Structures are given as C-alpha cells and as structure tokens.
Amino acid sequence: MLVARSIDHARRAVAEARAAGQQIAFVPTMGALHAGHTSLIDAARDSSACVVVSIYVNPTQFGPNEDFTIYPRTFEADSEAAIRAGTHLLFAPTDSEIYPVNDQTRVHPGPLAEKLCGPYRPGHFEGVCTVVAKLFNIIQPDIAYFGQKDAQQALIIQRMVEDLRMPVRIIVCPTVRDPDGLAMSSRNARLAPKDRAMALSLYKSLCLARDRLIAGENSLGRIIAAMRSTIGEHAEIRVDYLSIVDAATLETPLTPAGRLLIAGAIRIGRTRLIDNLVVDLPTA
Ligand code: AMP
Secondary structure (H helix, E strand, O other), X not given: OEEEOOHHHHHHHHHHHHHOOOOEEEEEEOOOOOHHHHHHHHHHHHHOOEEEEEEOOOHHHOOOOOOOOOOOOOHHHHXXXXXXXXXXXXXXXXXXXXXXXXXXXXXOOOHHHHOOOHHHOOOHHHHHHHHHHHHHHXXXXXXXXXXXXXXXXXXXXXXXXXXXXXXXXXXXXXXOEOOOOOEOOHHHHHOOXXXXXXXXXXXXXXXXXXXXXXXXXXXXXXXXXXXXXXXXOOOOEEEEEEEEEEOOOOOOOOOOOOEEEEEEEEEEOOEXXXXXXXXXXXXX
C-alpha cells in the first residue's frame, strides 16, 4: 500500500493505475477505521482494481463547540487496517494540501442539508460537501463509497454529484452494527460501558418505529412519542431529533407510505451519535 501525503503524490499514483487501465474506487474517511469503514473498502475492492482510501479529519465540518480536537486519530492502526482490507493507495493529506492559505471557496448544499442534523450542526454539510468535492477533484475516482449510517450525508453527496455534474458514481453501503445492534462509529470508542447501554436505546427506538410502521400504525406523532419514551428512560441522554421522513426528500410525509427513513441523533455527554433505519411501506 502506498501512502501519499501530498496531492502530487496521490495524483501520480492514481494516474499510473489509470494508465494501466484500472478503475479507481474511492472511500473517503476521517480515520479511526472500524468494520463499517472496511465494509466500504471491501465493496470498493470488489468493483475496482485500484482502491483509494483517504483519511482526513476535516476541520470545516466541525462546529466551534464540537469534538474536532478530541476526534480519535489513530493513523498507525488505520494504516494497518487499510492494508488488511486491500487498499492500494492511502491518501492522508496535510491540512495545507486541503485548505491552502487564502482558501475561501465553499460548496453550499441545498435544502436537504437543512433537515435532520442540519439545524443542530450549522455549516456541517457545507464542510462535508467542500471536502468531498476537493477529494473528488484530487483523486478523480470512477466510483465512490459511502455508508448508509450517514444517510443524510450520502443523499447530499449524491445531490452534489448530480448538480455539479461530477463524473463519479456514488454507492451507498449498508450500516455495519455491533452484535447488539449499535451502529459502528469512530465515536463509540469514547463511550464508557454505561454510556454504551444508553447509546443502544437510539437503535431500540428506531426498531420500535420500524416495527410499528410495518404493523400499520399510521400516526407518526404517536410513533415518535413512543421512540422518545424508549430513550427517555435515560436521563443523561439529550435527544437532538427523532424523525420519520421520506427517504429521498427528507420531508415529513402526511401519512406513512413508500420508502421512509427513521432517523435520530442523541448526545451522551460530548459524544453525538446518529443512526437510522429504512422501511419500505406500500405506496399510498
Ligand atoms: P467517517 O470516518 O465517520 O467520516 O465515515 C467514513 C465513511 O464510512 C462514511 O461514508 C460513513 O457513512 C461510513 N461509515 C461510518 N460508520 C459506518 C457503519 N457503521 N457502517 C457503514 N458505513 C459506515
């Protein structure tokens, strides 16, 4: 596995692979790699001869009071995990490669970014779109892999690629969970054992909503109230939101029908966790 810290180095490596006729698959990450990330790398390897993984903790997607400074940075372990997963090129740029002096251009997403996490993380999706656009410009992949775990992010990236006419195919892979159901996240490493049990209540609330929707319950208000009470048993948890929305538009439907996204975000201390499930109901 080649490790590139500079844009030049990464571009040269990608150009060689392309000259050899290889398809380029790309998996952008912020590191602290776990089985969720490696599932994306596996999928990339299945599709393409050249797999590029990036590790970059992107400052512009963190708010001033968020966890940028304490976000886990585990480069040695990550690079071993990337090798084991079959990565060909690991791009781990320095800050000045991504945000040079005088950098000022930002990619501003549309209304999809105002839903769900939007109001709780102002500027977050602009930071995500900006860094992903830069990474796409640097690597110029044919295909890029994202996780359903960050469903809103995946939708916004798909929108950006479509709107800005970027020649890259976006593939969204299923959420990888621990055996107890907790969605894997780099932030889980910061959960104490007692926090972990609380974190699971988010997943339990999503399952409850899914089961009620499948059973034909049609009051979204009642379902969300039941989700809240599943989580409400834990006083230390702050709920940012629990929502049931159209999976494509993120709008709240009048009645539950079609493909719905059940999504939630909670905070346990300084750790913010998100999770979601998709449910397919008969169309209205
Ligand atoms: P991150 O390092 O958290 O920015 O995540 C990098 C990529 O991995 C994003 O596309 C995430 O959606 C994806 N990802 C993170 N956690 C999981 C998971 N548990 N299952 C599947 N994909 C994930």
